[in-house]
Amino acid sequence: MCHLILRRLSYSNKILIIGIILFFDGHWLSIYPVHGESQNAWLTNYTENILSKLIPNDEIIVRGVLVEPKFYIDLRINKDNIPFHLKSTDTMMIFNSKYKATWLSEIKLTPNPLVVNTTFMMNILIDQDESFNISFDEHTFFKYEKRESLDSVKQFNIYGNITLKSVKIIHSYREKDNSMKTLIIGIAITIVLLILVGIVAFYILRRHCIHSQPNHSSKKRHDVTIN
Structure with missing residues (x-):
């Protein structure tokens, strides 16, 4: 649940907005006031830590x-290095x-597709060359060439006038590796179960054979005594 407290300052027409932080899914989404009549009163600031190295695909x-069409997205190593x-x-x-704390040359594309x-x-x-293929609503928009290594990228950040529904970081190769590991584990478990079933079946048959042998020998001895 989220509570908003709105108070009008006695010496100004501005509204003081107190306290809003939403927590969910282990990530955080913060909403901040923006000053200026021409700007939207709310901004979304979302940060997600990238735990695994980003690689091609x-x-x-x-x-x-x-x-509003005002937001930015960063892949950050730190505040001074943003690939x-x-x-x-x-x-x-x-x-x-x-x-190294210096912005490089900008690439500007018009119009804005959003x-x-x-x-x-x-x-x-x-x-494959660590460049970025950007698409909106499954329509290719632009390929941004690599300017800096992605080896140490640690954070993904969105800041701006958007209502964020979801962010998903997909590590394709690792997902394939995990699928293969799951398959191998499944095969190994199946083999172990088959071996256990075989051992149990062998043990049951062996006990049956051991118990049946004395009965046959006693019958033979009994027949000999009668004759």
């Missing part, structure tokens, strides 16, 4: 609703990288 999928930076404005998409107050899906697919 890994993919990041973002789903949300665009409130991937996407900035959305009213009229364009801007791509850039930050290296529409205000509509849902969108954005895919960031890492290519």
Whole structure:
């Protein structure tokens, strides 16, 4: 549950908005006030730690609703090194990288493919050369060439005027490896179960044979005595 406390300052027409932080799924989503009449009063700031190294064929999928065409997305090593930076404005998409606290040259693309107050899906697919293939709603938009190694990328961040529905980081190779491991474990368990069943069956048959042998010998001895 989330509570909003709105108070109008006695010396100003501005509204003081107190306290909003939402926690869910081990990630955090914070909402902050923005000053200025021309800006939306709320911003979404979402950060997710990337625990595994990003490699070719890994993919990041973002789903949300665009409130205003002003937001940015970062893949960060730290605050001074950002291999991937996407900035959305009213009229364009801007791509850039930050290296050793210095922003490199911007790439500006027009028009902005996103529409205000509509849902969108954005895919960031890492290519074999570690470049970024960007698509919106399954339509290819741009390929941003690698400017900095992805080996040490630690965070994914979205900040801006969007209603965020989901963020998914897919490590494709590791998912395949996990599937293979699951298959191998399943085969191993099946083999062990078959061996156990065989041992139990052998033990039962052996006991049956042991118990049946004295009966046969006693009958033979009994027949000899009668004769």
